[in-house]
Amino acid sequence: MVLEAKVCGGATAMALSFRRSLHPFPSRVAFQSVEPRRVRFLPMAVVKRSPKRLKYAAPRFTKESGLLYVEVDPSGADSWKLDPVIKLLKEGAVGVIPTDTVYAITCDVKNYSAVERLRRIKDMEPSKPLSILCCSFRDIDIYTTGFPRGNGQGVTNIFRAVKHCLPGPYTFILTASKELPKQCTRYGTTTPKCVIRKNVGVRIPDDAVCQAILEKMDAPLISTSVKSPKENEWIINPVLIADVYGPEGLDFVVDAGLRVADPSTVVDMTGSFPRIIRQGKGPKQPWMVEEEDKDSGLDEEELFSYAA
16 A cells, blocks of 8 residues: 655655555655656735725635645546545635536535635625535435425426436526525526525536545535636636636645536426526436526526536
C-alpha cells in the first residue's frame, strides 16, 4: 500500500511514501521525486471587489492554501481522494464537482454564509433559483413537499414513475419545505405569476464521483451550473473552470474529465401535470407534458441556474 501526500510549490514535489511489506508495519520510509498530478493547490489571483459588495458580504470561508484541485477517476475508483473536499464542504467551502451532465458549483445546504458566497462567486441575484443535489429520495422528502402521488382522474402514481428516472439527468422543480433554508428558495421574478412561488430544483445525479461526495455529506448540496460569465454557455473543462472562478473565491475543483455540454431536463412538478420547461439530456417520459407556452416564467439565466 502506498500513501502519497503532494503539495505543489514548483515544477516538482517531494512525496513521502510508506510501503508495506509482508510485515504488519512499514519496514522502510523512502523519499522520491514525483510530478504533481493528482492533488494540487493552485495560487489564486487577487481580485479587487467593490466596497459595496464587501459591505454586505457574509463571513468568508478562509483556508491556509490556495485553490484545491483534485483529479479523480470518473468511475469513482479512487474516491478516497475526495476526503479533503468533503472536509472543506463541511467547513463552509464553495467548490466545483462533476455531475452526470455538466459541472456544478456547490456548497453545503445548511451553511448560510456558504450559500451567500456561492451567489457572489457566480454573481447571481437573490431571486435566481438554485437546485439541490440529493443522495436519495429521503433527502428530497426532507427538503421539499415531495412528488405528486397521483390523483383520482386516471393519472398514475407520479412518484412511482419518477423512481425510474432517478438517479438520472433530470431536474425536478418541487415546492420547498420549511427545512430548506430561505436563502436557497426562489422568491420569484418580476413576472407576476412567479412572485409567490417558493420552489427548488432537485437532482439525484447518476455520477459515481458526485454520489461518492453526497454519500459522505450530512445534507444535500446547493447546486448551480458552471456558466461562462461573459457568454450563455457552460464551461465543461475543469481546468478552465479553475482559471475563471478561482480568482472569484472558489475553494476547490474536482476534475473528473471533460463533460458534454448537455444539461439536465428540467421538469416543473408544481402544476397540474409534470411539465417540461427545458428539454435536455434526460429523454421525455410518457407522463411528462411538453411546454406549449414558451413563457414558463423562467428567463434564460434562470434556466442556466437549473442546468447542472
